[in-house]
Amino acid sequence: MTTTVARYLASRLASLGIEHVFGVPGNHLGPFLTAVGHTPGIEWIGTPTEVGAGYAADAYARVRPGPRIGAAAVTYSVGAFTLLNPIGGSYVEYVPVVAINATPTYEQWLNYRAIGLLTSHMSQRRESNLDVYRQVTVDAQVVTNAALAPVQIDAALVACLSERRPVYLEVMEDVWDAPCASPVGDLTARTRPVTARNEQVLGRAVDAAVALIEELGRPILWAGEEVDRFDLAGPFGELVEATGIPFCTTIGGKAVLSEDHPYFVGVYNGKSSTPWVYTVFQKWARVRIGIGSWSTSKNLGGERSIGPDWIVAAHDGVSVGASYFPDVRLPAFVEALRDRLVTRFGERHFEADYYARAHEAGLPVPSAYRSTRAVAAGTGLTYDLLFDRVNDLLAASPRTYTVVSDAGFSLLGSMSLHVSEKDGYLAQNSWLSIGYSVGAATGVALVRQDRRPLVFVGDGSFQEVVQELSTHVRHGLRPVIFVLDNEGFYGIEQMLVAPCYYTKPPSSEPDYYNILHPWRYDALAQVFGTATAPMTGVEVASEEDLADLLRRLGDRADSVNYGPVLVHVRLRRDDYPVSISYKVEECAQPEGGR
The missing domain is CATH 3.40.50.970 (Thiamin diphosphate (ThDP)-binding fold, Pyr/PP domains)
Known part of the structure; x- marks a missing residue:
């Protein structure tokens, strides 16, 4: 059975649960938008600006259930270069967004190559749009042959799901309505296989982390952005509950668990933290354990480094003090650390140890950490x-x-x-x-x-x-x-x-x-x-x-x-x-x- 390239892409987006595609129309994009309008379950959301479309698609992907993915569609150069900024943000912050760019026809590109005729939105560099998007995507495809479109589209969408980062699809205007094979099967994320070497390095990372906790005591967790991006709120919550270790979050990881949680201390952001959060995190705790936390200026608020008493686990590896363990999968580390700590210390060991000693030292009970700063009335709006x-x-x-x-x-x-x-x-x-x-x-x-x-x-x-x-x-x-x-x-x-x-x-x-x-x-x-x-x-x-x-x-x-x-x-x-x-x-x- 056959369909068209436009209908193929629209149906694939709908099959991934995308109910809204954001963007600004243009003549090169028209055939695709017509297909979107005839695809059940998916709606076009026209925005006044490409920047707004990109921000909307980014947030859409962050908060939707199921496969986290969004889509924005624009027209060549003038639209694509404006969309580049939001897609850059999605790339840096691990948000899966499909950037769809409609280009002049194959005939128009042949006219330019033969006689130098430029039409609307074209530049003298054929790969100008592709080149810039390669810097901020994990896959970038240019579809010029309708027969190859299904393979290229599927490859890009699978990369988007698997890497949880943006991808780029550039499609020529006259290819949209050309026939191609109909979709076959479902698209799913492909997880990189875990090797024996990965298991060995994971074991060493957990050994080092537990050894540091044994040596220094009084750990505190620091939940970050990747707890949200990689759907680890459940495993992180299990780590907290099983061990009794109190936790802070980064700004970007704020509310990955409810802030009503009894072990929640507050948002740690270096010198920008409230005095109590800073005291508990930096002065009272002796081991700081970042789970999916990014070392950025907005997470470290005036601090320049982490230090030898830190454990930081991210999607690509684990640091324990000065030691680094590459290619340790974050979900596996969270689960293994939980099991080892419970085996070594017992269920919720750190709850009793941490708060008993904190009380002796005169620190407030957890509820006091969460209280907002008192603001005097009558001082004017601030x-x-x-x-x-x-x-x-x-x-x-x-x-x-x-x-x-x-x-x-x-x-x-x-x-x-x-x-x-x-x-x-x-x-x-x-x-x-x-x-x-x-x-x-x-x-x-x-x-x-x-x-x-x-x-x-x-x-x-x-x-x-x-x-x-x-x-x-x-x-x-x-x-x-x-x-x-x-x-x-x-x-x-x-x-x-x-x-x-x-x-x-x-x-x-x-x-x-x-x-x-x-x-x-x-x-x-x-x-x-x-x-x-x-x-x-x-x-x-x-x-x-x-x-x-x-x-x-x-x-x-x-x-x-x-x-x-x-x-x-x-x-x-x-x-x-x-x-x-x-x-x-x-x-x-x-x-x-x-």
């Missing part, structure tokens, strides 16, 4: 006050929201939110493309239709992707987007380059290039909302304004809950989250500043 009050909303409305945080002060502030729902937090914490959260809200809302995206984004980040509000309104999505406007200022950039500006009184002027053009953000609801698809804009400039909004969000009958909500949060330019205060403190030291 980052810390905002997130403290949002914690009340999350506590009062369980199973209602998925927190989506952008980069910068939004990320650092949202770290303090208490997320009781497993997988209730989403952030791009390594690539850190500003504006990610607004596009990501689209993907989150379409997958988790019973949850509402609760988005925190800085004003500079928001200005990058404001058009994506149109997608929310058009498709009846209901995110609540807090735009954190610190008087039109790239606050995080100022903090990273010249933190002395934030001293009291400031010892430097704000850098001119960090100043933004001010917008009336709440008024944008009138631009994007319609009579049949309402959108609400709210300005919050005081504690009273914030309290009123949170009350309305908690009242399901209030009209604010009928559609998307854009909240213009007014903050002082010199304000910043307490989690980054170490930068200001360092600036005040004699060797600090500039």
Whole structure:
């Protein structure tokens, strides 16, 4: 039996459970979109920008059940080069996304080669699009022969599932409607076989890890991004329960288990951690065990290294102090470490040992670790006050929201939110493309239709992707987007380059290039909302304004809950989250500043 290349790709995506394909149409893409429209179970979500489509597909893949995979489709060069940034983020953060790029026809490429005739979106380098995508994908295919399309498409999709990273499919316009063989069989991830050598190295890694724990005692776990990316929340939870070892998470690993868990200490982010989390993790614990944790600047907050008392297990190997054990599979290590610790010490040994000694040392009980920082009333609206009050909303409305945080002060502030729902937090914490959260809200809302995206984004980040509000309104999505406007200022950039500006009184002027053009953000609801698809804009400039909004969000009958909500949060330019205060403190030291 035969089909067409366009129908083949569309049906393969649908068979993987992909119900939404995001993107911006173009003439070269038309035949594929026609096929998508005739494929049961899959829907085209047109977005105003390719960047927004990429962010949506990335978030869609992160939160959907079953095979984690998303898809974005664009047209040649002008669309593909814009999509490159989101796909770069998916590559760095291990998110499986299929990037589909429709190209000029084979005839047009022959015309260019023979007489130099360029048509729309073409460059003088035939492989320009392919070359750049090879840098950020695990497989990149150019489909020029319909007879080979099934083999190429299947190979790319299997690579995407197996490596859990993006792939790239470039298809010529006149190939879409050409006949090819129909799909045969199911596509599944192919796991690399475990060899005898892998088993030997695994055993040595576990031996070394247990020996270090025996030598130093008082371990603490640090759950990271790969616990989520490689679906290891279950095995990690079993490790915690069986051993009784307390755990922290990275920002990107936040809420891989419910933060109501009695062994949860908090988010460890180096100097950006709360004082108690930092004390427990760095001062009280003697062995730090990273499980799927990435050593990035946003996970180590001002720290530059890990050290000889660390164990760090990631998907490609395990470090124990200065020793490295390559090609140890993370799932196997988590399971083997759990079994060896229970065999060696007994069930939940570290629960009694850890907390008995902690009590003797005067450290608080676990519940105190989770308490939010006290914020005095009457001090005006601040980052810390905002997130403290949002914690009340999350506590009062369980199973209602998925927190989506952008980069910068939004990320650092949202770290303090208490997320009781497993997988209730989403952030791009390594690539850190500003504006990610607004596009990501689209993907989150379409997958988790019973949850509402609760988005925190800085004003500079928001200005990058404001058009994506149109997608929310058009498709009846209901995110609540807090735009954190610190008087039109790239606050995080100022903090990273010249933190002395934030001293009291400031010892430097704000850098001119960090100043933004001010917008009336709440008024944008009138631009994007319609009579049949309402959108609400709210300005919050005081504690009273914030309290009123949170009350309305908690009242399901209030009209604010009928559609998307854009909240213009007014903050002082010199304000910043307490989690980054170490930068200001360092600036005040004699060797600090500039």
